[in-house]
Amino acid sequence: MSRFNLLRVGAVCRRWMVGLCGLWLAAGLHAEPAEVTLGVVPQQSATALARVWIPMLSEVAARSGVRLVFRTAPDIPSFEDRLKKGEYDLAYMNPYHYTVYSQSAGYRAFAKEKDRRLTGLIVVPKDSPVSDITQLAGQKIAFPAPAAFAASILPRGEFTRRGIAIDAHYVSSHDSVYRGVAQGLFAAGGGIQRTLNAIDPAVSARLRVLTTTPGYVPHAFAAHPRVAPEVVAKVLAGMISLADDDTGQALLAAFKFKGIEAAADPEWDEIRALGIEQNTGRAR
Numbered sequence: 001m002s003r004f005n006l007l008r009v010g011a012v013c014r015r016w017m018v019g020l021c022g023l024w025l026a027a028g029l030h031a032e033p034a035e036v037t038l039g040v041v042p043q044q045s046a047t048a049l050a051r052v053w054i055p056m057l058s059e060v061a062a063r064s065g066v067r068l069v070f071r072t073a074p075d076i077p078s079f080e081d082r083l084k085k086g087e088y089d090l091a092y093m094n095p096y097h098y099t100v101y102s103q104s105a106g107y108r109a110f111a112k113e114k115d116r117r118l119t120g121l122i123v124v125p126k127d128s129p130v131s132d133i134t135q136l137a138g139q140k141i142a143f144p145a146p147a148a149f150a151a152s153i154l155p156r157g158e159f160t161r162r163g164i165a166i167d168a169h170y171v172s173s174h175d176s177v178y179r180g181v182a183q184g185l186f187a188a189g190g191g192i193q194r195t196l197n198a199i200d201p202a203v204s205a206r207l208r209v210l211t212t213t214p215g216y217v218p219h220a221f222a223a224h225p226r227v228a229p230e231v232v233a234k235v236l237a238g239m240i241s242l243a244d245d246d247t248g249q250a251l252l253a254a255f256k257f258k259g260i261e262a263a264a265d266p267e268w269d270e271i272r273a274l275g276i277e278q279n280t281g282r283a284r
Helices: 003-030 046-064 076-084 095-104 149-161 174-182 193-198 229-244 246-253 265-272
Strands: 036-040 068-071 090-093 108-113 121-125 140-143 167-170 188-191 207-212 220-223 260-262
Touching (some): 046 229, 076 090, 095 149, 095 220, 095 265, 108 229, 121 149, 121 174, 121 193, 140 149, 140 174, 149 188, 174 188, 174 193, 174 207
Parallel strands (some): 036 068, 140 188
Antiparallel strands (some): 090 220, 108 220, 108 260
């Protein structure tokens, strides 16, 4: 082969190798991650959350082809700090958290619980003589954390709306609220129906719902900007499909969910319209 032809072959091979490398690079850029973390707001203990979330996420992973890994935090302020840093690929967060971290960390809602309006509860000991929240003026009231939306912000809003001054205490989780009220450590506490239903029956049997708040859009399933849209779409499809068969419905029943449906950012505008200004995280 002449020197000229050898040079031509060499040039073609170089172009072919460059093109192949480009294809490899493009494939790498669009490759799905080995795993996708989903951070869950710690309304309950990590053990209690894992008991229901891990089976559900395993089933969604099987249906979507996306490996989902359960994550949470020791308490709500720690969860807020992790959201701020964007530590979770996907996150299940309360409505107020979503309005904060959609702005500061770029999370975008893609799903929510189906047919749910989120309301807060104020619970008292079952044998408490209190029949109206006006009777709680000046009393010690327990809440999970300052930025816990339905269990803290909404009940506190009811006290504020009615001009009732209280002594608020923050105890890290919904379970801690219920146990503290049941033990008589607090005159009342804030919570939500789902976590009240999930607490040990021996605790819930010692509580009574005094009042509920108006309803709002529920928690958001939201994705960090680094998660590719096609990955989010697969996870969403897997979540929606849970309502279609007995296996999925049994997993949803553990959450008291009718199903999970697609959602979009504007649905949380009603929360933004409340004008809530509440510090989050450890640095308050």
